Amino acid sequence: MATLREVAELAAVSVATASRVLNGSDHPVSRDVRESVRTAAETLGYTPSAAAQALKQQRSKIIGVIASDILDPYFAELTRGIEIEAAKYGFVTILANANRDPEQERMKFRVLREHQASGIVFCGSDIEGAPGTAQLAREVNLAVRSGTKVVALAPRGFDSTKIIIDNDAASYELTRYMLSLGHRSIAFIGGMPGLTAVEQRTVGYRRAMYEAHALPHVVGGTGMRQESGRDAMARLVAAGQLPKAIVCANDEIAVGVLAYLWTNGYKTPNDVSVAGIGGTRGGAVFGLTTMTLPLVELGGLAAGYIANASDSPPVPDPPRFELSPGVTTAKATSLTAAPGG
Amino acid sequence: MATLREVAELAAVSVATASRVLNGSDHPVSRDVRESVRTAAETLGYTPSAAAQALKQQRSKIIGVIASDILDPYFAELTRGIEIEAAKYGFVTILANANRDPEQERMKFRVLREHQASGIVFCGSDIEGAPGTAQLAREVNLAVRSGTKVVALAPRGFDSTKIIIDNDAASYELTRYMLSLGHRSIAFIGGMPGLTAVEQRTVGYRRAMYEAHALPHVVGGTGMRQESGRDAMARLVAAGQLPKAIVCANDEIAVGVLAYLWTNGYKTPNDVSVAGIGGTRGGAVFGLTTMTLPLVELGGLAAGYIANASDSPPVPDPPRFELSPGVTTAKATSLTAAPGG
DNA sequence: TTGTACGCGTTATCAC
DNA sequence: GTGATAACGCGTACAA
Numbered sequence: 224m225a226t227l228r229e230v231a232e233l234a235a236v237s238v239a240t241a242s243r244v245l246n247g248s249d250h251p252v253s254r255d256v257r258e259s260v261r262t263a264a265e266t267l268g269y270t271p272s273a274a275a276q277a278l279k280q281q282r283s284k285i286i287g288v289i290a291s292d293i294l295d296p297y298f299a300e301l302t303r304g305i306e307i308e309a310a311k312y313g314f315v316t317i318l319a320n321a322n323r324d325p326e327q328e329r330m331k332f333r334v335l336r337e338h339q340a341s342g343i344v345f346c347g348s349d350i351e352g353a354p355g356t357a358q359l360a361r362e363v364n365l366a367v368r369s370g371t372k373v374v375a376l377a378p379r380g381f382d383s384t385k386i387i388i389d390n391d392a393a394s395y396e397l398t399r400y401m402l403s404l405g406h407r408s409i410a411f412i413g414g415m416p417g418l419t420a421v422e423q424r425t426v427g428y429r430r431a432m433y434e435a436h437a438l439p440h441v442v443g444g445t446g447m448r449q450e451s452g453r454d455a456m457a458r459l460v461a462a463g464q465l466p467k468a469i470v471c472a473n474d475e476i477a478v479g480v481l482a483y484l485w486t487n488g489y490k491t492p493n494d495v496s497v498a499g500i501g502g503t504r505g506g507a508v509f510g511l512t513t514m515t516l517p518l519v520e521l522g523g524l525a526a527g528y529i530a531n532a533s534d535s536p537p538v539p540d541p542p543r544f545e546l547s548p549g550v551t552t553a554k555a556t557s558l559t560a561a562p563g564g
Numbered sequence: 565m566a567t568l569r570e571v572a573e574l575a576a577v578s579v580a581t582a583s584r585v586l587n588g589s590d591h592p593v594s595r596d597v598r599e600s601v602r603t604a605a606e607t608l609g610y611t612p613s614a615a616a617q618a619l620k621q622q623r624s625k626i627i628g629v630i631a632s633d634i635l636d637p638y639f640a641e642l643t644r645g646i647e648i649e650a651a652k653y654g655f656v657t658i659l660a661n662a663n664r665d666p667e668q669e670r671m672k673f674r675v676l677r678e679h680q681a682s683g684i685v686f687c688g689s690d691i692e693g694a695p696g697t698a699q700l701a702r703e704v705n706l707a708v709r710s711g712t713k714v715v716a717l718a719p720r721g722f723d724s725t726k727i728i729i730d731n732d733a734a735s736y737e738l739t740r741y742m743l744s745l746g747h748r749s750i751a752f753i754g755g756m757p758g759l760t761a762v763e764q765r766t767v768g769y770r771r772a773m774y775e776a777h778a779l780p781h782v783v784g785g786t787g788m789r790q791e792s793g794r795d796a797m798a799r800l801v802a803a804g805q806l807p808k809a810i811v812c813a814n815d816e817i818a819v820g821v822l823a824y825l826w827t828n829g830y831k832t833p834n835d836v837s838v839a840g841i842g843g844t845r846g847g848a849v850f851g852l853t854t855m856t857l858p859l860v861e862l863g864g865l866a867a868g869y870i871a872n873a874s875d876s877p878p879v880p881d882p883p884r885f886e887l888s889p890g891v892t893t894a895k896a897t898s899l900t901a902a903p904g905g
Numbered sequence: 906t907t908g909t910a911c912g913c914g915t916t917a918t919c920a921c
Numbered sequence: 922g923t924g925a926t927a928a929c930g931c932g933t934a935c936a937a
């Protein structure tokens with residue numbers, strides 16, 4: 224690893240001059256000196272030390288990302304959005320998996336701070352009641368007050384900048400869509416208990432059902448993964464409660480539901496209509512009806528806020544979502560008409 | 565951000581003593597001094613500066629990860645394995661997406677080096693013939709010679725440490741399995757042209773088919789994603805070439821194949837048997853038959869090698885893969901028997 | 906057992 | 922236009 228000093232020696236100039244040439248300083252340097260420093264750096268394969276720069280400037284070009292589950296496309300998209308935007312500013316992202324555990328989040332948060340991350344992004348939402356949540360909140364609040372930029376891309380109980388979609392409304396509108404198709408028997412598969420984002424989506428579903436005078440049926444789950452959806456369906460069927468339509472808390476669950484249905488001889492959308500929330504790549508190939516969330520943009524906004532030195536207000540208007548009708552949902556009448564006619 | 569100096573002042577000791585207490589130095593420090601330093605650090609919310617530490621020790625606790633596509637579960641698993649193992653050593657992973665572009669890989673590699681990463685892991689394989697591959701190789705070789713630890717988790721043309729599975733053998737054995745089920749009409753959907761890993765898997769498939777005196781049919785694709793599998797199937801069917809069994813270059817493609825089949829009225833495994841390679845979470849919920857690769861372990865090995873100061877030989881015996889029979893494959897006879905009997 | 910002092914690679918402030 | 926030089930926060934000889 225060649226250092227600036229070595230470059231300067233080779234170019235027969237001072238480190239100051241070398242520094243001025245090699246980083247975009249506006250300090251004037253003569254053409255020929257500029258050139259010789261450049262070639263010296265080139266021949267030595269000079270690479271600036273980010274550590275030294277960070278130490279000097281009290282600010283590293285690092286964005287910390289705390290994801291709940293990198294295997295979940297939802298977080299993968301978010302992470303990708305952050306990374307792409309960060310790269311535009313010469314920033315780099317440190318990725319930390321927290322496995323939906325507040326205690327792990329706290330540890331990772333601490334490590335990220337040690338690395339002088341310019342900002343830290345929490346991708347997942349709170350888990351209400353989980354041990355360690357309060358402790359985490361206290362620590363984050365402390366960090367925020369001491370100047371660390373913290374962004375939450377999901378509902379969180381601490382005092383960070385928040386860039387979040389309206390989970391309630393997204394779920395509400397999706398349920399309304401199902402209702403507009405003529406369905407009345409619509410179940411909601413809710414995934415992980417305690418997840419704030421899920422709670423909000425449940426509320427939206429309930430409200431839509433209530434307004435339509437339809438009976439809500441919320442199926443508690445054990446997770447946000449594909450298996451969770453499959454297992455929930457298995458239980459539903461075992462209990463003889465197969466609904467005509469299903470709204471899932473996320474796309475992964477929805478894919479699991481589809482997997483169960485298809486491998487058990489059911490047809491979509493003829494037998495059951497299925498929809499998810501997220502609009503991730505996982506559901507796309509199946510033509511899953513879903514509420515598409517601007518995940519990449521969300522991540523990009525967070526990264527942009529952190530990378531820009533501006534301490535100014537970061538939040539633009541609330542990110543919009545959009546219904547993406549697929550082939551897994553259909554009008555309720557299309558089925559009842561068939562046997563009748 | 566409290567500094568060591570501030571902690572030392574509050575505890576009324578020298579920075580040297582404070583340092584000795586706060587990092588696990590084996591230098592002897594008296595009990596009470598130890599205690600006062602600890603409490604001082606606690607009250608000040610002291611966080612060591614990773615930048616300063618890295619600068620001082622010429623070695624940061626950072627592992628750089630260059631992934632081809634973080635949205636692909638294959639790389640997500642790898643990344644996760646790296647992160648988990650790295651965390652055990654107090655290391656952190658900087659994630660960089662390269663979008664399967666050698667030019668981007670080179671840029672990211674450079675940035676990772678600037679951050680004094682202790683090691684850099686390439687998750688994806690080479691793309692033969694892509695512009696920039698040679699340039700990347702040269703740069704990596706230079707870095708390796710200058711001491712940077714570089715690990716490739718897939719076949720690569722540069723001189724790095726390599727921890728890779730035998731793609732040829734994995735594909736060969738999977739194809740043998742298909743043959744053992746009585747299939748003769750087995751197609752291979754190959755995904756991305758030029759990807760070395762895919763080439764090797766193609767070779768394994770061809771060898772197994774050749775040995776069985778069966779006619780190989782390799783379908784070139786346009787990518788490694790689910791859509792790629794779906795599109796390849798569409799083309800196959802449009803050409804009236806629907807095979808009885810399909811080996812896919814990875815699980816994602818296989819899921820896409822399943823999606824096509826199911827949404828077009830075909831049954832698996834009755835009409836077509838489908839298998840993938842990878843054993844990622846994406847195929848699990850569908851009961852996809854696949855060659856399970858130890859992706860998390862692979863990542864862990866890379867991280868362990870880098871995190872351990874040992875410059876010694878890192879490579880254990882070649883990582884094994886394992887056939888995971890699912891419900892998407894069945895004996896060829898079970899179908900031909902039905903109409904005949 | 907504790908303290909002093911130097912240097913890691915860089916940027917920035919001054920003087921020339 | 923250019924060059925010394927002082928920090929940034931930390932670890933660690935070396936001294937005491």
